[in-house]
Amino acid sequence: MTVRKLILSVAAALAVVISPAAAFASGHEAKPATGPSAAGCVTGAKLVPSCGVLWGAAAGGFTGAPRDAELKTWERKSGRTATIFHTYHKGDEVFPTPAEIAMTRDPAHPRVLLLNWRVEYGSNWSAVAAGRLDRRIDTFAARAKAYGQKFFLVLNHEPEDDVKPRHGSGMTAADFRASFRHVITRLRAKGVSNAVSVVAYMGNEKWMAESWWKDLYPGDDVVDWIGLDSYVSAERNYYHHGLFADLLDRRAPGGDGFYKWATTRHPSKPMMVAEWGAYHRVGRVVSKAPQFDSVLPELAKRPAIKAIVYFDTKRDAFGDRDISIDSSAASLSAFRRLAANPLFTVRLK
Numbered sequence: 001m002t003v004r005k006l007i008l009s010v011a012a013a014l015a016v017v018i019s020p021a022a023a024f025a026s027g028h029e030a031k032p033a034t035g036p037s038a039a040g041c042v043t044g045a046k047l048v049p050s051c052g053v054l055w056g057a058a059a060g061g062f063t064g065a066p067r068d069a070e071l072k073t074w075e076r077k078s079g080r081t082a083t084i085f086h087t088y089h090k091g092d093e094v095f096p097t098p099a100e101i102a103m104t105r106d107p108a109h110p111r112v113l114l115l116n117w118r119v120e121y122g123s124n125w126s127a128v129a130a131g132r133l134d135r136r137i138d139t140f141a142a143r144a145k146a147y148g149q150k151f152f153l154v155l156n157h158e159p160e161d162d163v164k165p166r167h168g169s170g171m172t173a174a175d176f177r178a179s180f181r182h183v184i185t186r187l188r189a190k191g192v193s194n195a196v197s198v199v200a201y202m203g204n205e206k207w208m209a210e211s212w213w214k215d216l217y218p219g220d221d222v223v224d225w226i227g228l229d230s231y232v233s234a235e236r237n238y239y240h241h242g243l244f245a246d247l248l249d250r251r252a253p254g255g256d257g258f259y260k261w262a263t264t265r266h267p268s269k270p271m272m273v274a275e276w277g278a279y280h281r282v283g284r285v286v287s288k289a290p291q292f293d294s295v296l297p298e299l300a301k302r303p304a305i306k307a308i309v310y311f312d313t314k315r316d317a318f319g320d321r322d323i324s325i326d327s328s329a330a331s332l333s334a335f336r337r338l339a340a341n342p343l344f345t346v347r348l349k
Contacts, residue, residue, distance in 0.1 A: 042349040046224050047150055047196050048270045053299060054307035055344035056084025061313035068099040074312055077326055080339040083346060086114040086309050091121035092136055096147055104149055110348050113151040119183055124170030129178035137183055141190035150194045155180050157200040158229055159216055160207035173212035180218035200227030200274045209252035226262045227274035234288040235280040243294035263304045272307040277323040285327055289334035
């Protein structure tokens, strides 16, 4: 290799490593690095990328702060615009909100919504399936059609935690399945063609061991993506300590890991890690770099994963776990390295 070629080679390598994050830090997001992963990756009819992996986040959880402002702050920290903007709604709340719509129509940084909707809020799944909340569904259908853009729609994420297996409770696994089917079927009948449906599980071995866990799945005809909400601890000898592989492969004794279950039982479905994160207890700061550095090698081995969406908060629902990307300098540095990878450069179409 000549000296000139060596210089050009080193310069190209440095550009790939530092381009998006370094440019964002200076206030200007750079053009993505070129290469097989970054050239021409676009989303299709069901928002599945032709190559690469969709990058997203929900920021400011459990704070009450505006989610759009929190996401923009998170984007500046991480060094990359989130292609997926994850938000949460329940019952008769009016959404997409003006702020959510504005985020998806930002000409410089277009995003796609991942809307989480608890349709059954104030009632139960059985009532939804029986049509007793159809007015709520139809009102949302009109808003969704008026919005016009494609979006992801999760119905009652992490349903395992809400199951009441007693017959007649209205909240059995079978009730959830029937509820999900009813909502998606009715939305389609009302002409909603821009909603991409996602069923999002918890990925917790406690629930995966239940005999009814598999009964939650609504059916391939009404599910477009299979989602997983799963977290790992960066703190050794603490609950669910592990790397990115561990949150994907968590399983009940004698059962399959979640990734294997999803890809063998439903091989036609793209998989989304709809919530993920690394945590440590509040006040016990340890580096999350090993967890963040483990993501890319796992994605290379798991082609079914087409999107990952980080859930960032300084305190979880119980107030004792820090899931933020910047709880330490080493954690943030590792996360910015991850965010800078051109694998996540996918254009919304």
